Amino acid sequence: MKTMSEKKKNGKKPEVASGISMVSKEKFESAKAELVKLVDGIQGGERLVELVDAGYKKGKLSSGEMMEVLESMNLESEQMDKMYDIMENLGVDAAGEEDLMPILSEEDLLPPAEEMEDFNEEELVDPNTLVDSFAIDDPVRMYLKEIGKVDLLSPDQEIELAKAMAAGNLAKEQKAELEKTGEELPAEVLQELNKSIKAGERAKQKLAEANLRLVVSIAKRYVGRGMLFLDLIQEGNLGLIKAVEKFDYTKGYKFSTYATWWIRQAITRAIADQARTIRIPVHMVETINKVIRVNRQLLQELGHDPTPEETAAEMNMPVEKVREILKIAQEPVSLETPIGEEEDSHLGDFIPDEDASEPSEAASFTLLKEQLVDVLSTLTPREEKVLKLRFGIEDGRTRTLEEVGKEFNVTRERIRQIEAKALRKLRHPSRSKKLKDFLS
Incomplete structure (x- = not known):
């Protein structure tokens, strides 16, 4: 079998002529109508x-x-599941097709370089050294060592396992039905059912273990999107388990073809849910990825970072929409991010507080507050409290005449009179001279 590296060098994807040309016009239109109904309102549906x-x-x-x-x-x-039925009705036949995602060789099992900085790739050339070449304290290499021990399956072996799984599922259903009747099952029947169930479970486990390399090959494509490599593999494995549970060999698809979608879906959803501090919906993640791809393409063509206007023109999208997408795509940065070689400073230390006042203004405000409290203390307690409430001197929230009136259980007119009298007193030179210097 060719490795992924060799296939990349050839630069060709496996492609098989489908049986769509053999489908009648009537059957095609019927399947297409089902497809339109299924993808209605889903992003990418029209393209499909x-x-x-x-x-x-x-x-x-x-x-x-x-x-x-x-x-x-x-x-x-x-x-x-409905989509696969529609694909079958359309005559899109994957039987005999090579895997959409080629199974990895030992060489291709290597995770990205940034996670394997101290690893010697030459040790993986021989499968025998694959088992013994990992450091015990490295979880990535330990995992790759384990999945490297599992042999890959041939198409015939996949079908055999799928049949055993189907038989096991049927045995489970039969056992449940018989137990519902309340009758005691004959020992031979119970033994045979349990045997089929256990064989089905072993088949599921073997099919999953033999395709763990497929998960690694897909997970490698999503590195750098906010999740660790092992976390991506773990999420992909959950998708693989779902694919094993739902796989129907009678439809003619190879298991790897079917499982690829489940693995990708599990990984992309996990990235959308977990990769960012602020969650972004899956459909927006896909839109962001499209904008990023277009930006990279324009960068190569134009020789400079494209402006939002250039990106919008290329994507036939409003400029404001592109700006909004680029804004959403920005990653939050922690104010505690270390800065400098010694990492003794943090990002927050270099960000100015635009709301902070000048030191001289802060000192002046403090002195004014002290003088104001001193002047107000020369009024009667009621007058002092009315002014403090009306002008929000204590808590910064001003009150209406009606609110202050409720506080004192008097009318708003009475509060207005008390306020006017207190302000006249403050205008007296004996009091106003203490605040006069702050007015300039």
Whole structure:
């Protein structure tokens, strides 16, 4: 089997002519109507329908082309099951097709360089050294060592395991039905059912373990999006387990073809839910990724970072929408982020507080407050409190005449009179001279 590295060098993706050209016009229109109904309102749905139309006209459509579009769509598990039925009705046949995501060789099992800085790649050339070449304290390498021990499955072996799984599921259902009747099961029947159930569970485990390399190959593509490599693998493994549970070999798809979507969906949803401090919806994550891809393309073509206007023109999107997407795409940064080689300073130390007042102004305000309290203390207690409430001197919140009146159980007119009298007293030279210097 060719490694992923060799396939990349060849620069070709496996593609198989599908049976869509053999589908009658009536059957195609029926399947297309189901597809339109299924993807209605889902981002990427129109693109998928257009792809199917184009494939029917050409008489050729591979499941690989459809899977590339499906990857960007936010489909639930039930919707994806219906999608596979529709693909079958459309004549998109994956039987005999090479894996959409090639199974990794030992060389390709290596995680990204930033997580394997001190690792010697030459040690992985021989599968025998793969088992003994990892440091015990490195969880990534320990995991890769374990999955490297598991042999890959042939298509025939996959079908055998799938049949055992189906038999086990059927045995579970039969046992549950028999137990509902309340009758005591014959020992031979119970033994046979339990045997089938256990065989089905072993088959599920073997199918999952044999495809752990597929998860690693997909997880590597999502490194650098806010989650650790091992976390990506873990989420992908959860998707793999779902694929094992739902796999139906009778539809003609290879397991890796079917599992690829489940693994990608599990990883992309985990990134959307966990990678950012502030969660971004899945559909917005896909939109952000599209904008980033267009920006990279324009950077190569124009030779400079594209402006929002240039990006908007390329994507046929309003400029304000592009600006909004770019703003959402910005990652939050902690104010405690260490700065400098010695990391003795933090980012927050270098960010000015625009709301902070000048030291001289702060000192002047403190003196004014002291003088104001001193002047107000020369009034009667009631007058002092009325002015403090009316002008928010104590807590910064000004009160209306009515609010102050309720405080003293008097009318708002009476409060107005008390306030006017207190202000006249403050204007007296004996008191106003203490505050006069602050007016300038």
